[in-house]
Amino acid sequence: MLRYILNRTLRSILTVVIVFVTVFMLLRFMPLNGYFTDEMLKVSDEQTRMAYLRNQGLLDPPFSQLWRFVKNLFAGDLGRSLTVYPKVPITILLCEKIPVTAAFGAASLVLGMTLGLLMGMFMARYKERLGDTLGTFYVVFVRAVPSLIYLFFIQVWVSGVLKLPLVFYEDRPESWILPTICLSLGSIAWYAIWLRRFMVDEENRDYVKFAMVKGLSKKYVLRRHLFKNAIIPIAIYLPSDILFIISGSLIIESLYAIPGTGGLLTKAIQKQDNNLVQVIVLMYAILSVLGVFLGDLLVAFVDPRIRLTEDEG
């Protein structure tokens, strides 16, 4: 087991390094003018711009930039943002933004999982009856309709009817409600549809038929036997979901003016903020690899049938 974990860790680190170096090098292929906004380009001449770029260290060879970043990284310095928030230390930015997004992420994860799993169970229980159809309709609706449209509708119309604030205010708890609900709409659908699917699959298994034949009620079998088995393929994603509560939603954070991480990466890429992009990519790559790793461990832990290493069998 220890060997497995060690092996896995090394490979995870390799993945992260490859991802990071690839992105780091790709960023250095971006055009030099991309470091400036149109306003800056208009008010400055070529020489002034080159002077600026040189002073920012952007004209150094990519490998020396990489080396500098790695050296600073191990000294605990993530560098400063270049264009999105010029000169602002990235550590400060992340410390400001992550808590807000994580709070929303956690709330919506709890909400999405609770409602989604309940809904999935309900749909499986009443398979091919009205409840199932309604649930399927919800899932399909959330997936089919462009989210921009119903999110905007919720923000303006629902907030008007329920007398809730249009945007998020930290000091007004009621303003947290709508963004959280909006954030969890998708995950409710996701949990519901997959739990339903896995439960329906499990229903055809012999042990379920056996339990039913022995006279256990459907409700009891569903809850005591079926749910536990059906939840395992979902549980594998739980660590990733928990880790990724720190990545916000671009559209929802923009609509509700939430000062979080949503859209930070997109914005940084579009504005060619190399320093910010590489830190965020590094962070997300670590989280994602870690999430998959923890997911496997979790499943092996909760499901004794699963063995991670082949040679142990």
Next chain:
Amino acid sequence: MKRTVSLFLAIVLLASLACACQGPASDPGVQPTDGVPSGTGAGEAQPTPPEQAEPLEYVDLYKTYFTSEYPSLNYYTTVYGGVRGLAANCVEALVEPDEYGLYQPAMALSWESNEDCTVWTFHLREGVEWVDHQGNPTGMKVTAQDYVDAVRYVGDPLNGAYSLRVVRDLIEGLYDYYWGLDDIDSGTDTTTVRADLVASFDETVGVKALDEYTVQYTLSASAPYFLSLIEGSMLLLPCEYSYVTEMGEDFGIDNQHMLYCGAYYLSTFERDKKIVMTANPHYWDKDSVTIRSIEQQRLGDTMTTLEMFKRGEIDECVVESEEYSSLLGTEWEKYLAPNSFSSSTNYLWLDFGSDNPEFNAFIHNENFRKALQHSIDRESIAYLREPVTPSRLVRNTIIAETLIYDDRGVDYTDYPGLAEIKATDYYDAGKARAYMEAAVAELCDASGSILGVDAATVDMLPVAQFDVDGKLPVTLLYVGTDDEAEILMAQLLEVMIEEAIGADLIDVQLAFATGGFYSTVADPLNYDVYYDSLSVPYGDPGSQLSRLTSDGAENVGYYEVPEYDALIEQALMESDIQKRYALFAQAEAYLVNGAYVIPFISSLRGYYMTRIEPYTGPLMQFGSIKYKGMRVSAQILTADQLAAISSAYEEKKADRLSGN
């Protein structure tokens, strides 16, 4: 009836304005309200403003919004407009405009300049202290040295000041100082020691502290407009050098890493969320500050601003033309007031070095350019932004009207040459066709082949790639951004030009660039025609016109007009205002008549609703805003009220300007 009411109202307003100017505005009878209780429905939330002419009630909290994030608060290095607004309020400039745009003392008590406006001396107010983000004095005084150090700070390439060109090229010696340092940094100059050059600043650069409270600027060219440059450029704001160097790169990353000496300080700065400006209790003119606190909150999507305004969460909102029609017939209609002015002008830029051989053959022909100039239905384009009276947006001159006045109070755009252009209605399909036919006669043979042009594939990637056949119709590539409104405008332009000139003679093709427009389209010349807007950065026609010379920074299409260059050069040397403006007007008229650039409308956008009483604060016309002296009404102002205030103001302004 309505007229008399509004007149009466205007008189009352003016009276109250006069009162407010004399004494402290915090009337004990006026209770600060928190606006409308939040979360209530739009319908009952708004108390209807009284129709009778009662004096307005004021509140001392102003709630507004911003849409794009504040990148940094360092006003020397940030070009973002919002930061200019903050800096103008938080850091006191030497002078400030009054409500008519005339300059009055701010940090400087008095000033004088020499005969040809190349040496400006300012005598500063004594005893003003820098305060921190809690409004506590820091013990550091604002002195003449702080104004000198501002120039020292921006003059060092390592500090990365943007929009530096005007100041760098104007202040004596600063240009050489800046490039001297840059040569050392880039390794071109290895003989000079950086510290030595930095130490030479006080001798070589034309800004000096004559004593603790007297600062003198020596300029390399005549600058009668220098006071408006102080208003328009953030780079001349004072800088407490010991503090700024101590902060280093941290200067301006948030409100705690800054110092304040203006009417307000930043008491709250939540990045991307909320900024609160609080009145500075140690401000030299604190009695004129009527709004105690200004809250700016971020709204990520402009679509929500109208709704936020309706719910009373913000005190002012822009109403786009589409929203305008949805408000007609509702209770909000009476508040819809037209935006009155924008100093920014929209131009069509023409590419004189185009890779498209057909267009390149034609663009150097004046008749062709005039055909384009006459083919654009300005009102139809303006309709996209202002559906009621689109003609308000039409602008044929480069410099905006009612912006720059000479010492007699005459508007620069009424000078000979420009007055005629201003009065011309350029859209005329018949003329456009006639000019085009004239151009065709000169440039094509009888069979419709363009002389000297062969079939070719035009490569303007990543923007566009297309084939031309060297025959009529002339292919013209119009490039726009992927912004929705601009797509509509481009498509409209295409139809318009082809209808006026005739599709047999011109074929407009459209392309839309994503990402940075300047770097993908304008700079690499990947266009034949595009549209852009420019606003006047300070109160001199030369601020704009000198950028449009053959080697000027804004001449993105690389036309060559030596006659224009000569006139501009002459005008820039002239220190007599009237002669100077006459020369500029002559040059501008030359450029527009030759259709080297085609100004067509102003950047004015639709309508607004507000609680701010207009013309109560300093009239800042060059990109920033000062809240000092401004008053926020407890009620939304109706369009009638605003119109009355505006007409009374215009009368008064005309008096003041001509009286000077």
Next chain:
Amino acid sequence: MKSETVKNMDVLLRPEKFRAAVFDRTASEEGGFSNYSYWRSTIRTFFRSKFVVFIVALIGMLILMAFLYPALSKTDPGAISTNPMTWNKRPNADHWFGTDSIGRDIWARAWYGTRNSFLLAFFIACSDVGVGTVVGALWGYNKKMDPVMIEIYNVMTNIPSTVYLVLLAYIMNTSFLTLFIAMASRGWIVEARFFRNRILSIRDSEYNVASKCLGTPMRRIVSRNIIPHIVSLIIMETALVIPYSISSEVFLSFIGIGMPVDAVTLGNIVNQGRSSFALHPYQMLLPTAILCVITIAFYVIGNKFADASDPRNHV
């Protein structure tokens, strides 16, 4: 009793009633043969539900309309008007679904948009699933490739797509091809992993192991047991990737890496109508409705087909 039976048996089993059978290789293989055909059963099960018939008919009509309308109608979806009076018209006899903010006919735009988006989505689905199947099959069968492929998969799914999309947009013009490359550049690896997992599990599943032990040649296992399963998966995945591609085109347009903005696609129509949504909701009605129908229909078809292709659901 017993002897009577034996006697009867003797009568019944008289030698002259028997004939030596000729050894027939084909016949000997046909143990337990029925006239069961996998595909016929799948299709019969699929169409048994009236709802599915309705959905298939609906999507068929929609696609037919999307391809016939541009071919037959004379209305130009890009035809704009310089007369402001014809802008933002409500639905009327000339313009069944009104006009947009520059006088273009929404009815025509919606059909052109449907055709273009559908074509794009179809190509992307084919490339994703096509490349995905081939790579997935190789990946599943070649154990040596596995660690390398998993590494490639991890790296590719971890690099934010915006990074290379922005780079791509910088290198290439916004066009049908760019968008196709942008969208197809990563889908295949996800599909490949999916197929690799399925192939592994089918290959090692007990009935195939059993079949192998009984001496069934690999060729037969592949053609009879694996291919049908994979083909049904391919059809299902294609059906699911199509609506996904259409909606991600909407998103790409939102972040500015979509089709050329004057191209008529559902993504562009929805994005451009977004800002006027609050004021002229009717402008969004038709494009959104079509988008929903396509997404829902393909989703339902994909899932129902997956059910129908499961032999356990065959009767």
